[in-house]
Amino acid sequence: MNGNGSVYNARNAEIVIALVFELIFIGLYIQSILIGDVTRSLWPLIAIILTLVPFAFEWKDKVSLPFGLKMAVPFALFLHVAGGIMRWYWEVPFFDKLAHVVSAIALGLILFTMYQYLDYLEYVKKRPFFKKRIRIFRTQEGDVLAGIIIILVIFGFAWEFSEYLIDLFYLTTYNFGLVDSVTDFLGDIIGLLIVIYLVHRSMETIPPGEHLDYLLLGNTLNNRSLTPDVLPIAEKMEFL
Numbered sequence: 001m002n003g004n005g006s007v008y009n010a011r012n013a014e015i016v017i018a019l020v021f022e023l024i025f026i027g028l029y030i031q032s033i034l035i036g037d038v039t040r041s042l043w044p045l046i047a048i049i050l051t052l053v054p055f056a057f058e059w060k061d062k063v064s065l066p067f068g069l070k071m072a073v074p075f076a077l078f079l080h081v082a083g084g085i086m087r088w089y090w091e092v093p094f095f096d097k098l099a100h101v102v103s104a105i106a107l108g109l110i111l112f113t114m115y116q117y118l119d120y121l122e123y124v125k126k127r128p129f130f131k132k133r134i135r136i137f138r139t140q141e142g143d144v145l146a147g148i149i150i151i152l153v154i155f156g157f158a159w160e161f162s163e164y165l166i167d168l169f170y171l172t173t174y175n176f177g178l179v180d181s182v183t184d185f186l187g188d189i190i191g192l193l194i195v196i197y198l199v200h201r202s203m204e205t206i207p208p209g210e211h212l213d214y215l216l217l218g219n220t221l222n223n224r225s226l227t228p229d230v231l232p233i234a235e236k237m238e239f240l
Helices: 003-034 042-061 069-085 095-123 141-170 178-203
Strands: none
Touching (some): 003 069, 042 069, 095 141
């Protein structure tokens, strides 16, 4: 099988998996209504919309998002939505740890796409979103990895704090104490390490002289100049 055929089949697989998750979200919505969980009945509807966002983004800008993103996003949404409606958070051991791992991967891929889009705006659309004066928003590999690490760590702490606040105001039991928070954060770190590996491997496929947006354009490189802009000399590695 040629390379184009493999890419085509992979993209089709993403579509099929996303459609399966959409059907599952419809089923979870029906289940939430049947058990009278009106508050959580909104979650499957929101998940249905969010699952379609990456596809709409691809269609609008005629790009190809990183492989796996359109599967990781609905999978993460499914774990969180089903975890509440089906009570798996409380009844299935380590379920929330899996949710943290998958959510970190999904968010990491979204952040990686954001970095690609910054270069896409600058080199394809010729409309840079902003001058990359903030170190973690530059698109050299070290800066990309540092930015993803920093944002995911901040998000992990924010998520644990939000669980504590939800329990405080709504008298729920999403957080079971310090041990639960530490193991949740461990799940975030595992997801982060997987993302770092995937990002590094993806950036290794960029040809010399190309920018990060090369990964977004995929087989549509005719959208940009035949002579790519020369990448700037890599600056020394810094986090900020």
